[in-house]
Amino acid sequence: MNAVDSEVSQAPEPRLTAIGERPRKITSDALEITHPLAEGRYQSPLRYPGAKSALAPIIGELIHAATVSSEVQRVDLFVEPFAGGASTTLRLVGAGIVERALLADADPLVAAFWRVAASRTAELIDRVSDEHARYISAGGVTALDRWDYWRAWDSKPGSSRAENDLELATKCMFLNRTTFSGILHGQAGPIGGRAQTSAYGIGCRFTLDPLVERLEYIGHLYDTGRIVDVWCSDWRETLGGVATHYKTLLPNRVVAYLDPPYLSKSGKLYRRSFDRTNKHAADLDWMSMFQHENLAEYLRHKMQFRWILSYDFDDRLLQDDALYASKCMRPDDDARALLDVKAWRIVRRSVILNYTASSKTGRGPAQELLLTTLPAGTVPSNDRLRVVD
Numbered sequence: 415m416n417a418v419d420s421e422v423s424q425a426p427e428p429r430l431t432a433i434g435e436r437p438r439k440i441t442s443d444a445l446e447i448t449h450p451l452a453e454g455r456y457q458s459p460l461r462y463p464g465a466k467s468a469l470a471p472i473i474g475e476l477i478h479a480a481t482v483s484s485e486v487q488r489v490d491l492f493v494e495p496f497a498g499g500a501s502t503t504l505r506l507v508g509a510g511i512v513e514r515a516l517l518a519d520a521d522p523l524v525a526a527f528w529r530v531a532a533s534r535t536a537e538l539i540d541r542v543s544d545e546h547a548r549y550i551s552a553g554g555v556t557a558l559d560r561w562d563y564w565r566a567w568d569s570k571p572g573s574s575r576a577e578n579d580l581e582l583a584t585k586c587m588f589l590n591r592t593t594f595s596g597i598l599h600g601q602a603g604p605i606g607g608r609a610q611t612s613a614y615g616i617g618c619r620f621t622l623d624p625l626v627e628r629l630e631y632i633g634h635l636y637d638t639g640r641i642v643d644v645w646c647s648d649w650r651e652t653l654g655g656v657a658t659h660y661k662t663l664l665p666n667r668v669v670a671y672l673d674p675p676y677l678s679k680s681g682k683l684y685r686r687s688f689d690r691t692n693k694h695a696a697d698l699d700w701m702s703m704f705q706h707e708n709l710a711e712y713l714r715h716k717m718q719f720r721w722i723l724s725y726d727f728d729d730r731l732l733q734d735d736a737l738y739a740s741k742c743m744r745p746d747d748d749a750r751a752l753l754d755v756k757a758w759r760i761v762r763r764s765v766i767l768n769y770t771a772s773s774k775t776g777r778g779p780a781q782e783l784l785l786t787t788l789p790a791g792t793v794p795s796n797d798r799l800r801v802v803d
Contacts, residue, residue: 437643437645437655437659438642438643440490440491440514440639440642440660444513444514444638444639444640445637445638445639445640446638447507447508447510447634447635447638447640448634449630449631449634449635451508451627451628451630451631452508452509452631453508453509454631456624456628457501457504457505457508457628457631458499458500458501458504458628459531459587459625459628459629459632460498460499460500460524460527460586460587460590460596461499461590461591461595461596461619462498462499462501462590462596466501466502466673466724466767466782467499467501467502467505468767469502469724469765469767469782470501470502470505470506471505472765472784472798472799473502473506473671473722473724474505474506474509474511475794475798475799476722476784476786476788476793476794476799477489477492477506477511477512477669477722477788478511479788479792479793479794480720480788480789480792480793481511482792483789483791483792485666485789486666486667486669486720486788486789486792487666487667488513488667489511489512489513489667489668489669490512490513490514490663490667490668491512491513491514491515491516491642491656491660491663491667491668491669492506492507492512492513492514492515492516492668492669492670492671493515493516493518493652493653493656493668493669493670493671494515494516494517494518494670494671494672494673495518495519495647495648495649495652495653495670495672496519496649496672496673496674496675497517497518497519497524497525497528497644498519498524498673499596500517500528502671502673503515503517503671504631504632504635507635507640507641508631508635512669513640514639514640514641514642515635515640515641515642516641516642516643516644516645516652516656517641517643517644517645518644518645518646518647518649518651518652519646519647520646520647520648520649521598522582522646523582523585523586523598524586524598525644525645525646525647526578526579526582526583526586526646527582527583527586527587528632528644529579529583529644529646530579530580530582530583531583531629531632531633532632532633532635532636532641532644533633533636533644534579534580535629535630535632535633535636536633537580538580538583538584538587538629539626539629539630541580541583541584542584542587542588542622542625542626542629543622543626545560545584545588546617546620546622548560550592550616550617550620550622551617553610553615553616553617554610557592557604557615557616557617558604558608558610558616560588561588561589561592561593561604561616564584564585564588564589565589567581567585569581569582586598587625588620591619591620591625592604592605592616592617592619592620593605596619604616605617605618605619606618649672649674649709649712650708650712653670653712653717653718656668656670656719657718657719657752663719664718664719664752664753665718665719665720665752665753665755666719666720668719668720669719669720669721669722669788670717670719670720670721670722671721671722671723671724672709672713672721672722672723672724673723673724674700674705674706674709674723674725675700676725676726677706677725677726677728677730677731703736706737707736707737710736710737710738711736713743714738714740714743714744714760715743715744715745715746715749716745716746716748716749717743717745717749717787718745718749718752718753720758720786720787720788721786721787722784722785722786722788723784723785723786724782724783724784725782725783725785726780726781726782726783727764727780727781727782727783728783731783732762732783732802738760738785740760741759741760741762742757742758742759742760743757743758743759743760743787744756744757745757758787759787759790760785760786760787761785761786761787761788761790761793762783762784762785762801762802762803763783763784763785763786763793763795763799763800763801763802764781764782764783764784764799764800764802765781765782765784765798765799765800766779766780766781766782767779767780767781767782783802784799
């Protein structure tokens with residue numbers, strides 16, 4: 415029997431669900447990916463702070479090496495709890511390295527974007543095209559006025575979820591393509607500044623045709639069953655929800671890729687500017703070490719499936735017992751009963767990347783840390799993946 419047979423539905427659910435509702439089940443046989451962007455260089459419509467698209471092939475190398483082992487024969491579900499621009503997910507699904515993916519983000523703007531882009535692609539394309547024609551093409555004061563409008567926009571009481579989601583998705587994409595480094599919250603201003611005297615104006619990153627193609631690619635991945643679901647949930651809800659709803663795939667046919675906010679500059683890049691009463695407000699505040707330590711505790715003791723974690727390299731990550739000084743993931747009693755393992759080794763590798771937004775060292779080359787519980791004997795060691803003691 416196929417490992418996913420007990421999770422199968424005969425047809426896709428009519429819409430994507432949020433965690434807490436009935437999750438969309440995965441089909442036993444995902445359809446073939448035929449969209450040409452599956453092999454394209456740029457696939458995500460979002461520009462994201464600290465985007466690590468160059469890391470995607472390295473993550474793919476780790477997973478490919480693991481899938482030829484006896485323990486991890488195939489990754490049926492790839493989970494990205496900090497979805498952001500989701501460049502890694504799009505790349506690995508398109509390349510066939512993983513069968514399917516589930517995206518989640520605690521930021522309602524980001525989650526709504528991916529939910530609408532996947533399940534209501536044509537509506538979002540129409541909406542974004544209208545914004546481009548009416549405001550971006552006009553440029554100057556008109557575009558700045560619209561930037562101010564979306565910066566201040568909030569969902570209206572009494573509006574349906576469908577209406578709010580479409581507007582949230584449009585806000586996310588508009589601000590992402592017109593704000594410095596794609597930063598959605600905080601103090602970042604419009605590209606080109608308020609005076610718009612720069613050679614690169616507010617619309618320079620809002621090129622409609624390639625963005626439409628990328629949105630169509632996302633819709634194609636959803637229609638073919640490759641994007642399984644999108645959740646507006648924090649990392650804890652996401653990881654726990656996957657373990658609850660996709661039990662037959664545990665522990666070796668699910669891999670989570672976690673790319674949490676920078677250890678040093680998360681406040682500058684990710685701090686929220688909207689309602690702090692939202693239930694995910696705390697998870698979006700990574701100013702202190704508290705969230706980083708909570709995540710480390712969960713991954714070291716409660717995680718029920720394989721994981722890969724990427725961070726900007728910081729010695730504290732490997733020296734602090736509350737973070738990842740331990741070289742083993744030792745499940746607690748509850749997790750051990752489900753995993754039937756005493757421990758998984760945490761393998762460490764370093765990678766040099768070129769960051770696309772402010773990193774600990776500014777733009778340009780910076781060292782990245784990769785940690786994973788994929789089978790230790792399968793994790794490559796080479797010029798790109800260097801051993802960390």
